[in-house]
Amino acid sequence: MMVTEEILKRRTFAIISHPDAGKTTLTEKLLLFGGAINTAGAVKSNKINKTATSDFLEIEKQRGISVATSVMGFEYAGYKVNILDTPGHRDFAEDTYRTLSAVDSVILVVDSVKGVEEQTRKLMQVCRMRNTPVIIFINKMDREGRDPYELLDELEQELNIHVRPLSWPIGMGAQFKGVYNIYEKELRLFSVNKTKMAKDVVEIENIDDAQVDQLVGPKFAAQLREDVEFLEGYYENFDLDLYREAYLAPVFFGSAINNFGVGELLDTFVKVAPYPQPREASQREVMPDEDAFSGFIFKIHANLDPNHRDRIAFCRVCSGKFERNKFYYHTRLDKKLRFSSPTSFMANEKTLLEEAWPGDVVGLYDTGSFKIGDTLTEGELLHYKGLPSFSPEIFKEVINRDPFKTKQLEKGIRQLTDEGVAQLFVQQPGSRKIIGTVGELQFDVIKFRLLQEYGATADLHNLNYYKACWITSEDKEALARFISFKGSSIAYDKDENPVFFADTAWVLRSVQESYPALKFHFTSDFKLDAAAEVY
Ligand code: G4P
Numbered sequence: 001m002m003v004t005e006e007i008l009k010r011r012t013f014a015i016i017s018h019p020d021a022g023k024t025t026l027t028e029k030l031l032l033f034g035g036a037i038n039t040a041g042a043v044k045s046n047k048i049n050k051t052a053t054s055d056f057l058e059i060e061k062q063r064g065i066s067v068a069t070s071v072m073g074f075e076y077a078g079y080k081v082n083i084l085d086t087p088g089h090r091d092f093a094e095d096t097y098r099t100l101s102a103v104d105s106v107i108l109v110v111d112s113v114k115g116v117e118e119q120t121r122k123l124m125q126v127c128r129m130r131n132t133p134v135i136i137f138i139n140k141m142d143r144e145g146r147d148p149y150e151l152l153d154e155l156e157q158e159l160n161i162h163v164r165p166l167s168w169p170i171g172m173g174a175q176f177k178g179v180y181n182i183y184e185k186e187l188r189l190f191s192v193n194k195t196k197m198a199k200d201v202v203e204i205e206n207i208d209d210a211q212v213d214q215l216v217g218p219k220f221a222a223q224l225r226e227d228v229e230f231l232e233g234y235y236e237n238f239d240l241d242l243y244r245e246a247y248l249a250p251v252f253f254g255s256a257i258n259n260f261g262v263g264e265l266l267d268t269f270v271k272v273a274p275y276p277q278p279r280e281a282s283q284r285e286v287m288p289d290e291d292a293f294s295g296f297i298f299k300i301h302a303n304l305d306p307n308h309r310d311r312i313a314f315c316r317v318c319s320g321k322f323e324r325n326k327f328y329y330h331t332r333l334d335k336k337l338r339f340s341s342p343t344s345f346m347a348n349e350k351t352l353l354e355e356a357w358p359g360d361v362v363g364l365y366d367t368g369s370f371k372i373g374d375t376l377t378e379g380e381l382l383h384y385k386g387l388p389s390f391s392p393e394i395f396k397e398v399i400n401r402d403p404f405k406t407k408q409l410e411k412g413i414r415q416l417t418d419e420g421v422a423q424l425f426v427q428q429p430g431s432r433k434i435i436g437t438v439g440e441l442q443f444d445v446i447k448f449r450l451l452q453e454y455g456a457t458a459d460l461h462n463l464n465y466y467k468a469c470w471i472t473s474e475d476k477e478a479l480a481r482f483i484s485f486k487g488s489s490i491a492y493d494k495d496e497n498p499v500f501f502a503d504t505a506w507v508l509r510s511v512q513e514s515y516p517a518l519k520f521h522f523t524s525d526f527k528l529d530a531a532a533e534v535y
Pocket of ligand 1: 017018019020021022023024025026139140141142143254255256257258
């Protein structure tokens with residue numbers, strides 16, 4: 001069957017890392033290996049300048065460019081590979097979390113010198129919540145990095161996942177000789193080479209072979225034999241099912257900038273990574289090989305250029321076949337919509353798309369019909385799950401500066417929060433509006449866009465809350481009592497769910513202890529909560 005064939009060849013994934021670990025470099029090198037681009041440097045424009053933390057317009061400009069590279073698709077060895085880009089700037093972490101809801105697996109890049117860092121932890125936590133399979137690439141082996149055993153221990157302990165090295169480094173930094181591929185029994189010799197792909201592969205049937213001594217020197221050969229013997233005894237064998245269940249992460253070592261270890265990573269990736277998987281909707285589980293099309297919006301990108309005020313909604317196809325010019329059912333609005341110019345993305349090019357299959361991402365021009373999380377189907381009432389809002393960390397109250405523009409301000413705030421720029425909470429009485437975000441930059445974006453697009457002027461006043469938690473209880477009376485007692489610290493999210501604003505960590509702990517009948521959630525998708533407690 002056509003759908004099945006198309007599904008089996010697709011690999012939709014994201015590369016994630018703490019800023020500076022090498023995500024952009026690895027993305028670019030994968031595109032080079034995949035033949036999607038010809039020269040290094042082509043993906044650089046996609047990278048948000050990490051030093052320009054206060055210049056959000058510059059960042060937005062770069063994000064504008066990055067729309068073209070939001071999804072980078074290419075064909076490799078008979079597979080259709082879709083890389084979903086995630087922003088490098090930490091203030092856009094929510095964008096990244098949402099993008100992770102649209103992938104079937106991830107490659108996590110870790111800097112060999114720095115090991116596990118703050119964003120590595122947070123991003124992995126999101127992957128763990130969804131049981132997303134992970135391959136780990138330890139980058140920058142050409143630098144004097146940390147001991148590989150120590151790195152593996154750190155990955156296991158800090159990321160709460162079992163690891164299984166599939167390649168092993170021979171030396172590091174100035175003494176880096178290459179890697180031994182334990183799985184394929186091949187020795188890959190390292191050479192500094194930023195433009196060409198490493199080709200020095202030597203098949204080694206038996207690691208005791210004297211050839212190994214000649215190639216890497218007796219000292220490193222002896223160390224390698226000792227290491228491989230230890231690894232084979234210590235780590236479980238690589239088990240494909242355990243990887244796909246997100247229990248076990250295969251680990252590769254390399255140097256993205258030197259094209260080293262990248263081809264090997266890609267070859268293994270296409271073989272082992274999962275093809276598009278079934279997805280949970282509120283009503284039922286949807287299989288990718290169902291005939292009827294369905295998909296959901298995981299990202300909305302607005303163009304800040306006043307001459308091109310368009311928005312692109314990114315739809316992940318979950319089942320069936322998407323076709324241009326066909327009517328689809330927008331389940332939240334209970335409305336039929338037709339898309340005459342859906343877009344696909346191939347490396348740096350946007351092209352008109354006629355059809356798309358599960359695992360693909362379709363760019364839909366939008367005039368305000370979409371919210372993050374919306375579902376499209378051929379008529380069935382479905383709502384895809386798993387696009388939670390995370391408990392924000394920074395809060396500001398919106399103060400209207402122009403009473404004649406109240407309506408515009410209301411509309412602007414609603415639309416921007418629908419796009420996922422920030423979260424809106426409303427407090428009664430008085431409809432006091434509180435905006436919550438994960439990063440400071442979002443507030444600059446909001447102020448700018450309210451003025452530019454809606455003509456509304458607003459001040460944003462700092463509020464010193466520690467966290468906002470969604471509250472639920474099976475005991476409806478206890479919940480109502482709590483809400484009435486804590487009135488000034490309660491607001492409602494866009495779906496009218498009550499949210500408690502805690503001033504400090506201590507306050508939060510103390511209410512949790514004093515109100516055992518209540519549950520305090522750190523994401524809006526309560527089922528995912530247990531895993532998100534660290535936030
Ligand atoms: P990011 O997207 O995760 O933020 O990281 P990015 O790829 O931009 O890489 C961050 C820095 O690390 C870059 O240097 C990049 O060249 C360097 N890098 C990437 N892979 C390797 C590697 O294998 N070895 C070494 N030694 N460095 C690597 P930069 O100076 O910040 O930028 P640039 O001037 O090189 O562009």
